[in-house]
Amino acid sequence: DVKVTQSSRYLVKRTGEKVFLECVQDMDHENMFWYRQDPGLGLRLIYFSYDVKMKEKGDIPEGYSVSREKKERFSLILESASTNQTSMYLCASGETGGRGNQPQHFGDGTRLSIL
C-alpha cells in the first residue's frame, strides 16, 4: 500500500511565522502535490512537483512556496503565515504516464491554525 505521511496532524502557529509542512511518500512516485481543503471550496491545488527540484504553481500559490530536494519528500512553506491560511493541508503523490489514469494517494492532512 502507498503511504503518504504528513509530519503533523495538528499545528498552531502565530501570524508572521515561517511555517514548514513536511510530506514523505514511500512509493517512488514522480509527482507530489499540496492542496488546501476548505469547507464549501473542496480541494484547491497550491503547488505540485513532477521531479526533484522541479515545481509548478497550482491554482492558489500566493503566500506559499515549496521545496523538493529528494524524490520522496515535498515540503510546503508558508513564508509569513496569515490568518487566512488557517486550513486543512493535504499532501498527495502519484505516478506519471499511463494516459493519466493513475489516482493520487493522499496523506492524513495537517490542520493548521494561524493565530
Next chain:
Amino acid sequence: AQSVSQHNHHVILSEAASLELGCNYSYGGTVNLFWYVQYPGQHLQLLLKYFSGDPLVKGIKGFEAEFIKSKFSFNLRKPSVQWSDTAEYFCAVKGNYGGATNKLIFGTGTLLAVQP
C-alpha cells in the same frame, strides 16, 4: 479551463435509501474521471475511476458511476446506503494531455449523512 461541478453540497438519507450524487465537468477532450471519499477523520481515498472502455464503472463498497459523455457527467450511485457511508465525496477530473503530470481538478465535495 477545466472545472468540476457537484450539485449537492449536503445530502441526508436514511439507511437502505438509494444514492445518486451528481458530477459535471467542463472539458472538451478526453478525460479521466475519479470519485474520492473522505470518511470522518480519515484521509481521502479512491472510490473508483474511469479512463476508457465500459462507461459504467464499479468501485469499492458497492459504489458505481456512469460516464455519460454527451452530458459531461459522471454521477456516483449506490442502490442501498449504510450508516458507514457517511462521508464527504469528491468528484475529480484530469484532462488527457498525455503530459507528465497527474494534475486533478476537484469538485467542491458533497457531504453525505446517512441516518440509521
